[in-house]
Amino acid sequence: MTDAVRVERLRKTFGTARAVDDISFAVPEGEIFGLLGPNGAGKTTTLKCLCTLTKPDRGQLYIAGANVLRSPRLARQRLGYIAQDIALDKMLTGRELLHLQASLYHLPSAQINDRIHQMLNLLDLNDYADRLIGEYSGGLKKRLDLAAGFLHQPQVLVLDEPTVGLDIESRQVVWDFLRSLKAQGTTIVLTSHYLEEVDALADRVAIIDRGCVIACDAPAQLKQQVGGDRITLKLEEFTPVSVAIAAQELLTALPVVQSVIINQIQGNSLNLVVQPQNNVATIVQQALETAGFNVFSLARSRPSLDDVYLAATGKTLMDAELAAAEGRKALPAGKQRRSRKAAA
Numbered sequence: 001m002t003d004a005v006r007v008e009r010l011r012k013t014f015g016t017a018r019a020v021d022d023i024s025f026a027v028p029e030g031e032i033f034g035l036l037g038p039n040g041a042g043k044t045t046t047l048k049c050l051c052t053l054t055k056p057d058r059g060q061l062y063i064a065g066a067n068v069l070r071s072p073r074l075a076r077q078r079l080g081y082i083a084q085d086i087a088l089d090k091m092l093t094g095r096e097l098l099h100l101q102a103s104l105y106h107l108p109s110a111q112i113n114d115r116i117h118q119m120l121n122l123l124d125l126n127d128y129a130d131r132l133i134g135e136y137s138g139g140l141k142k143r144l145d146l147a148a149g150f151l152h153q154p155q156v157l158v159l160d161e162p163t164v165g166l167d168i169e170s171r172q173v174v175w176d177f178l179r180s181l182k183a184q185g186t187t188i189v190l191t192s193h194y195l196e197e198v199d200a201l202a203d204r205v206a207i208i209d210r211g212c213v214i215a216c217d218a219p220a221q222l223k224q225q226v227g228g229d230r231i232t233l234k235l236e237e238f239t240p241v242s243v244a245i246a247a248q249e250l251l252t253a254l255p256v257v258q259s260v261i262i263n264q265i266q267g268n269s270l271n272l273v274v275q276p277q278n279n280v281a282t283i284v285q286q287a288l289e290t291a292g293f294n295v296f297s298l299a300r301s302r303p304s305l306d307d308v309y310l311a312a313t314g315k316t317l318m319d320a321e322l323a324a325a326e327g328r329k330a331l332p333a334g335k336q337r338r339s340r341k342a343a344a
């Protein structure tokens with residue numbers, strides 16, 4: 001199977017800020033490929049380079065065999081790009097906008113009405129097609145934006161945060177739309193902050209952190225690789241670090257515990273990887289209480305993509321987003337206090 005998208009050793013710097021450091025990935029035809037990462041990780045910049053909107057400092061990019069840097073027009077014919085921000089003319093109706101878009105794409109006039117009809121059906125927009133876009137909700141605007149971006153039936157569809165801020169109904173319409181395109185053989189590259197979205201839609205995912213790919217595989221494989229079940233526990237709402245370290249030492253010695261990370265950003269909560277056996281939460285709780293520790297909260301879960309991110313960076317995606325939002329740097333992996341047993 002040929003690759004519909006290839007990104008090789010991509011780098012992009014804005015002034016002194018390195019938005020993308022070293023990103024490579026390949027997407028076979030017909031795959032949905034997700035880029036997952038916190039704010040500022042470099043996802044949008046990667047997509048903009050791929051879609052000819054930003055010139056990289058280094059690297060090679062290919063869309064359906066077209067070299068993006070050498071043949072940008074050809075690459076543009078083969079791709080559709082749906083940006084994060086929606087910019088639609090509020091004075092047009094949805095149908096008028098699609099007609100305008102069809103003429104910009106030079107679609108044969110005999111096909112235009114059929115094609116618009118198909119897109120309105122696929123995105124469940126028939127009831128709204130003749131209303132002014134200015135009257136659309138955010139979800140309807142996004143659906144129309146998708147219809148416009150796929151009108152010319154590109155081989156590769158690139159979407160930046162396709163469902164951010166959408167209501168549940170519109171999100172479901174978008175998911176169904178993307179799945180139907182995949183069923184017809186379209187290759188899709190999308191970014192998302194939403195773990196469950198990437199988990200539900202993507203055949204494979206690249207987790208991006210500070211402009212680099214830190215993991216890339218099928219979601220199920222990535223979760224299997226981090227192994228074990230998870231326990232997140234708080235000894236107190238805000239646990240003193242000395243208490244967290246003492247508990248970490250106690251828990252690390254338990255045979256059912258594989259590793260313990262102290263999450264400073266979450267008030268020194270403890271993130272445990274444990275054996276997937278039924279009574280593991282009880283064993284952990286009893287060990288702590290017998291040693292005189294308080295247990296404020298304890299939750300057990302199967303590994304998620306966030307655990308993949310945590311294992312690679314020492315912080316959760318939400319922590320990384322909070323850190324980015326506050327304009328401060330999240331602690332790098334080496335600065336998190338982590339205790340892991342040697343492999344048996």
Ligand SMILES: Nc1ncnc2c1ncn2[C@@H]1O[C@H](COP(=O)(O)OP(=O)(O)OP(=O)(O)O)[C@@H](O)[C@H]1O
Pocket residue numbers: 014017018019020037038039040041042043044045046
């Ligand atoms: N045009 C620009 N000028 C200066 N800095 C930029 C520019 N575009 C992006 N950056 C910076 O590059 C870094 C990566 O940004 P990018 O938008 O690619 O991240 P992202 O992962 O898509 O984040 P988000 O999810 O918030 O869109 C950020 O630090 C951002 O501030």
